[in-house]
Amino acid sequence: xxxxxxxxxxxxxxxxxxxxxxxxxxxxxxxxxxxxxxxxxxxxxxxxxxxxxxxxxxxxxxxxxxxxxxxxxxxxxxxxxxxxxxxxxxxxxxxxxxxxxxxxxxxxxxxxxx
Amino acid sequence: xxxxxxxxxxxxxxxxxxxxxxxxxxxxxxxxxxxxxxxxxxxxxxxxxxxxxxxxxxxxxxxxxxxxxxxxxxxxxxxxxxxxxxxxxxxxxxxxxxxxxxxxxxxxxxxxxxxxxxxxxxxxxxxxxxxxxxxxxxxxxxxxxxxxxxxxxxxxxxxxxxxxxxxxxxxxxxxxxxxxxxxxxxxxxxxxxxxxxxxxxxxxxxxxxxxxxxxxxxxxxxxxxxxxxxxxxxxxxxxxxxxxxxxxxxxxxxxxxxxxxxxxxxxxxxxxxxxxxxxxxxxxxxxxxxxxxxxxxxxxxxxxxxxxxxxxxxxxxxxxxxxxxxxxxxxxxxxxxxxxxxxxxxxxxxxxxxxxxxxxxxxxxxxxxxxxxxxxxxxxxxxxxxxxxxxxxxxxxxxxxxxxxxxxxxxxxxxxxxxxxxxxxxxxxxxxxxxxxxxxxxxxxxxxxxxxxxxxxxxxxxxxxxxxxxxxxxxxxxxxxxxxxxxxxxxxxxxx
Numbered sequence: 001x002x003x004x005x006x007x008x009x010x011x012x013x014x015x016x017x018x019x020x021x022x023x024x025x026x027x028x029x030x031x032x033x034x035x036x037x038x039x040x041x042x043x044x045x046x047x048x049x050x051x052x053x054x055x056x057x058x059x060x061x062x063x064x065x066x067x068x069x070x071x072x073x074x075x076x077x078x079x080x081x082x083x084x085x086x087x088x089x090x091x092x093x094x095x096x097x098x099x100x101x102x103x104x105x106x107x108x109x110x111x112x113x114x
Numbered sequence: 115x116x117x118x119x120x121x122x123x124x125x126x127x128x129x130x131x132x133x134x135x136x137x138x139x140x141x142x143x144x145x146x147x148x149x150x151x152x153x154x155x156x157x158x159x160x161x162x163x164x165x166x167x168x169x170x171x172x173x174x175x176x177x178x179x180x181x182x183x184x185x186x187x188x189x190x191x192x193x194x195x196x197x198x199x200x201x202x203x204x205x206x207x208x209x210x211x212x213x214x215x216x217x218x219x220x221x222x223x224x225x226x227x228x229x230x231x232x233x234x235x236x237x238x239x240x241x242x243x244x245x246x247x248x249x250x251x252x253x254x255x256x257x258x259x260x261x262x263x264x265x266x267x268x269x270x271x272x273x274x275x276x277x278x279x280x281x282x283x284x285x286x287x288x289x290x291x292x293x294x295x296x297x298x299x300x301x302x303x304x305x306x307x308x309x310x311x312x313x314x315x316x317x318x319x320x321x322x323x324x325x326x327x328x329x330x331x332x333x334x335x336x337x338x339x340x341x342x343x344x345x346x347x348x349x350x351x352x353x354x355x356x357x358x359x360x361x362x363x364x365x366x367x368x369x370x371x372x373x374x375x376x377x378x379x380x381x382x383x384x385x386x387x388x389x390x391x392x393x394x395x396x397x398x399x400x401x402x403x404x405x406x407x408x409x410x411x412x413x414x415x416x417x418x419x420x421x422x423x424x425x426x427x428x429x430x431x432x433x434x435x436x437x438x439x440x441x442x443x444x445x446x447x448x449x450x451x452x453x454x455x456x457x458x459x460x461x462x463x464x465x466x467x468x469x470x471x472x473x474x475x476x477x478x479x480x481x482x483x484x485x486x487x488x489x490x491x492x493x494x495x496x497x498x499x500x501x502x503x504x505x506x507x508x509x510x511x512x513x514x515x516x517x518x519x520x521x522x523x524x525x526x527x528x529x530x531x532x533x534x535x536x537x538x539x540x541x542x543x544x545x546x547x548x549x550x551x552x553x554x555x556x557x558x559x560x561x562x563x564x565x566x567x568x569x570x571x572x573x574x575x576x577x578x579x580x581x582x583x584x585x586x587x588x589x590x591x592x593x594x595x596x597x598x599x600x601x602x603x604x605x606x607x608x609x610x
Contacts, residue, residue: 021330021416021418021421022327022330022332022416023327023328023330023366023371026521027525032421063525064524064525065524065525065526066524066525068361069364072361077360077361077364078356078357078358078359078360078361079356079358079359079360079361079364079365080360081355081414081428083428086426086427086428086429087428087429088355088414088428088429088430088431090431091429091431106426106428108332108414108416108428109360109364110325110332110356110360111325111326111327111330111331111332112302112303112304112307112325112327112360112365112366112367113213113302113325113326113327113366113367113368113371113373113378114210114212114213114214114215114299114300114301114302114324114325114326114368114378114381
C-alpha cells in the first residue's frame with residue numbers, strides 16, 4: 001500500500017497515543033490519554049524512539065515541574081513501567097524502540113497501597 | 115455535661131465487656147494454634163485428617179456438609195472434586211489483613227482452603243471499616259488478624275486459621291513462609307513487598323501480589339511456576355519487574371491518597387481468584403497433563419475504576435537474567451535476609467520529613483487560637499493558608515482560611531526570583547500565589563495542613579520567594595496541623 005510505504009520512508013509524522021496511570025496522570029494535567037504527533041525523522045536522520053519520546057513528554061506535555069517524579073538519570077524513574085502496545089517495554093527493546101504509526105505507549109506507576 | 119458522663123460510663127462498660135471478650139477469644143485462639151501446630155508437625159493435611167478421623171469405613175472424601183457447601187464451585191469444571199480436595203489440603207498465607215487481605219481471605223475461606231494464615235501487626239481503626247470488610251465496628255482496637263479470623267470462623271468453621279499478630283520481619287519470614295504453599299501479598303509498602311517476594315522465591319512459593327490506591331489497582335502472579343533461583347523456566351519475581359524501588363517520596367499511602375473500598379476489594383477478590391487458579395491447576399507432573407496445559411504467561415493486570423475497559427492486561431517479561439534474587443547471579447539469599455545484610459528499609463529508603471522549620475517559625479494550634487480568638491481577621495489582619503488538596507479542604511476548613519493545594523505549589527516548581535532579576539521589583543511569581551498576598555502589608559501568614567508536614571515545605575517555599583520581606587513579615591506554620599487543632603482547640607473538629 002502506498003500509505004504504508006510512505007510511512008516506512010518516514011514521510012508522515014508519527015501519530016501515537018500516550019497514556020498515564022497509577023497517579024502519573026497527575027503530572028500531566030490530570031489527563032490520562034494524550035495524542036502525540038512526532039516528526040517522522042529527527043535532525044540526525046534517525047527515527048523517534050522511546051528515548052526521544054521521554055524528552056518530548058517532559059518538554060511538551062508535562063505540567064508539573066517536578067521532572068524527577070517521571071525521569072531520573074535520563075530514563076523513567078524506578079517504579080514506572082513502560083508498556084509498548086500492552087507489552088512490557090523490555091520485550092521490545094526498551095528506550096531504543098522506534099515508534100510506529102498508531103503505537104500505544106502506557107506509563108504505569110506502581111501502586112503500593114493495600 | 116450529664117450526658118457526656120453517661121457516654122463515658124457507657125464507653126467504659128463497653129471497653130470492659132470487649133476486653134473480656136478479647137481475652138476469651140485469645141484463649142480460644144491459643145488452643146486452636148496449638149492444635150494447628152501439632153497438625154502441621156505431623157504433616158497431616160486437612161484432607162487426610164478427615165479420612166483418619168472417620169476411619170476405614172468412610173466412603174466419601176468430604177463431609178456431607180462440605181458437598182453442599184462447596185457444591186456450586188465443585189460443579190465448575192475447572193475445580194471439580196479434585197480441585198476441592200487440593201483446596202482443602204492447601205495452606206495459604208495472607209500477609210496483611212486490610213483492604214486486600216480481608217476480601218481475599220473471605221473468598222478463600224468460603225472456597226474451603228484448608229489452612230489460612232494471616233499476618234498483620236495492626237489493630238482495627240474506624241477509618242478501615244469502609245473497605246476492610248471482615249472487620250466489624252465492635253472490633254475497633256482489636257488485632258486485625260483476630261478480628262478477621264472471628265469473621266472467617268462465622269463464615270466457614272472448617273478451615274484451620276492461624277493468626278500471626280506481628281508485622282512480617284526479615285528474621286521471621288523464612289520460618290513462617292515454610293509452613294505454607296502459596297503467599298498473598300496484601301501489604302501496603304515497598305519494603306515489605308520486596309521482603310515477601312524474595313522470601314517467596316527462596317522458599318519456592320508462588321506469590322499473588324496486589325496493590326491499590328485511589329481508583330486504581332494492580333495484580334500480578336509472581337514466581338509461578340516457583341522454580342529455584344537460576345532456573346529460567348520459573349516465573350518472574352517482584353524484583354524482575356521492579357529491580358529498583360521507587361523513590362520513597364513518590365510512594366503514596368491509602369491514608370494520604372485515599373482509596374475507594376470496591377477498588378481495593380476488587381483487587382483482593384482477584385487475588386483469591388488467582389490463588390484458587392494456582393492451587394487447582396492440573397498437576398504439571400501428571401503424565402499427559404504436563405505440556406498440554408501451558409500456564410498463563412506472566413502478566414500485570416491494571417484495574418482503573420474510571421477507565422474503559424476497567425481492566426487492561428500487560429504482558430510482562432520473564433525472569434531477569436541478572437535478578438538479585440531469582441537468577442544464577444543472585445546476591446540475596448535466605449542468609450542475607452535473615453542476618454539483615456539485605457536491608458529492606460535501607461533499600462527502599464524512607465520519606466520521613468526532617469523538621470524543616472525552626473521553633474520560631476512555628477506556632478502551636480493553641481497559641482494561634484489564643485492570639486486570634488474568634489473570627490477577628492479584621493481587627494488583627496493575618497492570612498491562614500490551608501495547603502491540603504481541594505477535596506480535603508471542602509470536608510472541613512478553618513474560617514477565613516485560603517486554600518492553595520500543595521500539589522499546585524510543588525507542580526509549579528522552584529520559580530524563585532533569580533539573583534540577576536533582583537533589581538526588578540516584580541519578579542515572575544508563580545500562578546498559585548494570590549496577588550493580595552504579594553502586595554499586602556506585613557500581615558503575618560500562617561500555613562496549615564493535615565498533620566504539619568506539608569505546611570513546613572510551603573513556608574520554606576514562600577520564604578524562598580521572598581514573601582517574608584527579608585524577615586519583616588512573619589511566615590510560619592501551625593505545628594501539628596489540623597490534627598493538633600482538634601486536640602488543642604476544637605474537639606468537635608471533624609477528623610477524617
